[in-house]
Amino acid sequence: MSMQLLVHHHVIMFVLLFWCRIVTETKPASSSELAPPIAKPNCTTHCGINVSIPYPFGVGPNKDCYFNEWFQIDCNESTGHKPFLRRAQMEVLNISIDGTLQVKSPVTFFGACKGKETRQAPDLTGSPFVYLDRKNMFTAVSCGRLATMRSNVNFFLGCNSTCDDQSTDSATYRCGTIGTNCCQTTIPLNISVFTTEILPRDQIDGCNYAFLVDQDWFLNNLSSYRAIQGMDRVPVVLEWNISLDNTSHKEFEGFIGRKVRPYYANKANNDSTPYCKIYNRSSVHCFCPRGFQGNPYLLQPCQDIDECKLNRCMDPDVVASWNFSGSPICENFAGGYTCYSNVTRATCDFGGGGGSSCYYRPKPPLLSRAYRIRTVLLGVFMGPGLLLLLVGAWYAYKVIKKRKNIKRKEKFFKRNGGLLLQQQLSSGEINVEKIKLFKSEELEKSTDNFNIDRILGQGGQGTVYKGMFADGRIIAVKKSKILNEGQLSEFINEVVILSQINHRNVVQLLGCCLETEVPLLVYEFIPNGTLSHYIHEQNEDFPLTWKMRLRIATEIAGALSYLHGAASFPIYHRDIKSTNILLDDKYRAKVADFGTSRSIVIGQTHLTTAVHGTFGYLDPEYFQSSQFTEKSDVYSFGVVLVELLTGLQPVSAVTGSEGNEYKGLATYFITSMQEDRLFGILDAGVVMEGSQTDILTFANLAMRCLNMNGRNRPTMREVATELEAIQMLIENTCNVPQNYNGVESALSDINEHWDAVSSSTESASNVGLSSPLDEFPQSPSEAW
Structure with a gap:
């Protein structure tokens, strides 16, 4: 009888196990096993073999499948079943939901x-x-x-x-x-x-x-x-991006700015609703919460990621935090996963975005009195030792971290040209008293960790941030874009040049920092942007008067005259332009951006270099010979004088037979002077406020600066002296005889050389090697 019962028991167990296996194998796939939707219902999800079409993109004429006509995709026989942006007519190779x-x-x-x-x-x-x-x-x-x-x-x-x-x-x-x-x-x-x-x-x-x-x-x-x-x-x-307008704002309303519950390492983090953010007040970007995946632009709940299928419990980061015996077993939950051990009944919960919470739940044993006493005594004697061990480990960690940080800063110091700077310091080329080596922590704190909201402007040599020290001093921090050794030399060159300069109309260098990933320069803060902004953009709050234009020109000329002749070594700026002239709180001119400048030995007449410059300002004689002289700076300054007179851009587009052609302002100005059309191209404010005599004298000076033959151009000292004379005459309201002889002389010089170099002038005025952000300013605070 007992034998029969045993057989029946085994049969029943076999049937139950077989039934459980069938139920397990035929159980419907969980939501985490299904592929998340990428397009709206009844809309095509793929074009060709490999290109998926997620919303807001869509295929075909059904307008509900795509956000607007810019996101419409053509995929039919006419395109060879390849996806094409319908309006842009560009073949699509891949679309990513990240934008x-x-x-x-x-x-x-x-x-x-x-x-x-x-x-x-x-x-x-x-x-x-x-x-x-x-x-x-x-x-x-x-x-x-x-x-x-x-x-x-x-x-x-x-x-x-x-x-x-x-x-x-x-x-x-x-x-x-x-x-x-x-x-x-x-x-x-x-x-x-x-x-x-x-x-x-x-x-x-x-x-x-x-x-x-x-x-x-x-x-x-x-x-x-x-x-x-x-x-x-x-x-x-x-x-x-999806532009923020009435249509998009209405569609994404309720998801924009939705608060996402912060992650806690437990199974309560199951909110799968997508959320959206507004960027630059103009576009909407949507995201799935951490631990979930899918297309957030469908504005439907995202799908849980099954981390167990990705074998996350064996990831190095998870294993590193797993300090219990036994191999971890994985269990998935919405928004995260659990790794646990049956050996020690230990559990660690992990979120989809990282982080963990581990705990140990032992089975309560039956402990003897002697075992409890032994455990208490062991704890009494081991406690101080463990505390000492923890203190020692913490101290060792701090020492190792400090050493790593020091080595990292030393590495950056060498890579950023620190050895070259030390060489310049030892040779006496740098004024040590003027240059301060700032700590990286000090500059990071002053710029709020280089927050994008602190950006004053960007240029080819770097990005400039506004900063404030603890004592309230406002500074400008230039974060250089160092890509090769040549640019490192330009960075060190700017430090060397500015350390030698002490002039009220030149931006003052306060110091530098070389222990960061890219080198940093610290300047005095110049609050009112660039001269180019006030010349070429309408500013009703602060228009440039004729007297202000003359004063600014005189200040720039004085600074350049100082660089050419009064500094300890003659300095050629090599990139004079209106975007490199800044205006301080009293609208005084400050010459900036000495990255391409060079100092020369006294008695040397020129510098032979690869051609550097900016469209519209480049000296044609320098462009032909690659020999930069002080007269090359004079030519560039002459273009700035013409900008002050006319309010025109240094390079402008002219529609010709072969499309747009680009003409330099210098050529246009010289031609207008030759054809006696000067007063037809002047800025309206200049004509209304300046006297004819003063304007002709100013224009005559600009003509001489733009002479094709560098030897016939005046020096910057002569230019500064003449501008000061004009300024004094205006202040004293005296009449100045019209200098028509000077105008005729300048025109005669230009006619003498015009035919021989006209083609070169055309090329020189349209060729430059400056980076794109140096050439046409985006804003009044363009980087220098």
């Missing part, structure tokens, strides 16, 4: 390129797309040519190549700002349209081409940059 997409952009060919057409990139103005600056590089393949790129916000940038028939044509071989047979440079922020050109256009030999390209694709998928010649289009990365 980027990869598309194909045309390669622009120049010269003898068989079977190739010259195409420019499509105009994305007014669209939600811009070319992503941190992902793309402007690239040109040419031999000894200057490749330029002009954006929709009047940014110019360029790179130059040299020729070497024996060079390796790999995609990464010396393809820099000045590369061999190939050159590359970065692009500014928020570009939606651009045109490319290779100069000079009438002397292009062979096949040359320029293009914007995804730099990761360029480096990882090409063995040679020559391979681009066989392509019509290359990948670029666009950034997309």
Whole structure:
């Protein structure tokens, strides 16, 4: 009888186990096992094999499938079943819900390129797309040519190549700002349209081409940059956003600014509702909470990530915090997961975004009295030892951390040119009393850890932040963009130059910091922006009067005269322009940006260098000979004088037979003087406030500064003296005889050289190697 009961028991257990297995295997998949939706219901989710189409993008004519017509995707037989942005007509390679997409952009060919057409990139103005600056590089393949790129916000940038028939044509071989047979440079922020050109256009030999390209694709998928010649289009990365307007605000209402519960390492963190944020008061970006995934723009609950399937309990970070015996077993929950051990009944809860809460729950044993006494005595004697061990471990940790921090700062100090700066200090070239070496902690605190809200402006050499010391002093901190040893030399050069200068109209350098990842310069704070802003933008609160223009010109001339002749070593600025002239709280001129300046030995007449400069300000004689003299600064200052007279930009676009051509202000001014049209191009305020005699004398001086022959230009001391004389005459309300002889003399000199160098002047006024942010200011506080 007992045998029968045992058999029946085994049969029942077998049936129950078999039934449980069937139920387990046929159980519906949990929500975490299903792929999260990426598009709206009844909308196409993919085009072709590999390209998914998440909302706000959508395929087809159904308007409910996409946010607006800019996000509409064509995918049919006419496109070869490849996704195309309908309005932009660009083939889509990949769409990311984080706000980027990869598309194909045309390669622009120049010269003898068989079977190739010259195409420019499509105009994305007014669209939600811009070319992503941190992902793309402007690239040109040419031999000894200057490749330029002009954006929709009047940014110019360029790179130059040299020729070497024996060079390796790999995609990464010396393809820099000045590369061999190939050159590359970065692009500014928020570009939606651009045109490319290779100069000079009438002397292009062979096949040359320029293009914007995804730099990761360029480096990882090409063995040679020559391979681009066989392509019509290359990948670029666009950034997309949803503009904040009445439609979008209404659709995302309730999700914008929604408070997300902070993560606590427990199973109560199960809020899967997406949330949205507003960026720059103009666009909406949405996110899933940590531990969840999906398309937040569908405004539906996101899906839990099953971390157990990703084997998260064996991640190094989890294992490092696992201090219990036994191997961890994983259990998933909404928003996180649990790792536990059956051996010690230990549990650790982890959130989807990191962090943990571990605890130990032992099974209560039956302890004897002797065991309890032994345990108490062991605790009494081990307590002080454990405390001592913890104190020692904490002290060792602090010492190791301090040493690592010191080594890190020493590494940055050497990399940022600290040894070169020490060499300059030991040689006596730097005024040690003027230069203070700031601590990184002090500058981080003064700029609120370099908060973007503290940015005063950005330039080719770095970003300038507004800071405040504990004593209330306001400063400007320049965070340099150091990419190579050449730029490090420019940074140290700026320290050397400014340490020698003591002039009220030159921005004062307070010190520097070399123990950060990129070097920092600390200047006095100049609150009223650049001279360019007041010349070229209407400012009803503070218009530039004729007397103010004359005073500012006199102050700049005095500062340059000091640099050329009164400093301990003559200093050539090499980048005089209105965006490098700042105005302080009393609107006094301050000359800034000495990154490309050079000091020379007394008695030396010129400096032979690679051509540096800015469009519209570059001395044509320097451009031809590569020999920079003090008269080259005089030429650039002459362009600033013309800007003060006319209120015109140094370079302007003129529509010609072959599209837009770019003319320099210097050429336009000289032509107007020759044709007796001076008063037709002057700023209205100058004509109304200045006397004819003063204006002609001022214009005559500008003409002499712009003389094609540098030897016939006045020195900066002569320029400063004449401007001071004009200023004194105005203040004393005296009449000054009109200097028509001087005007005729200047015109005669220009006519003598005009025919011989007119073509060179055209090139020189339109070529420069400054970075794009140095050439046309975005705001009154453009970086210097």
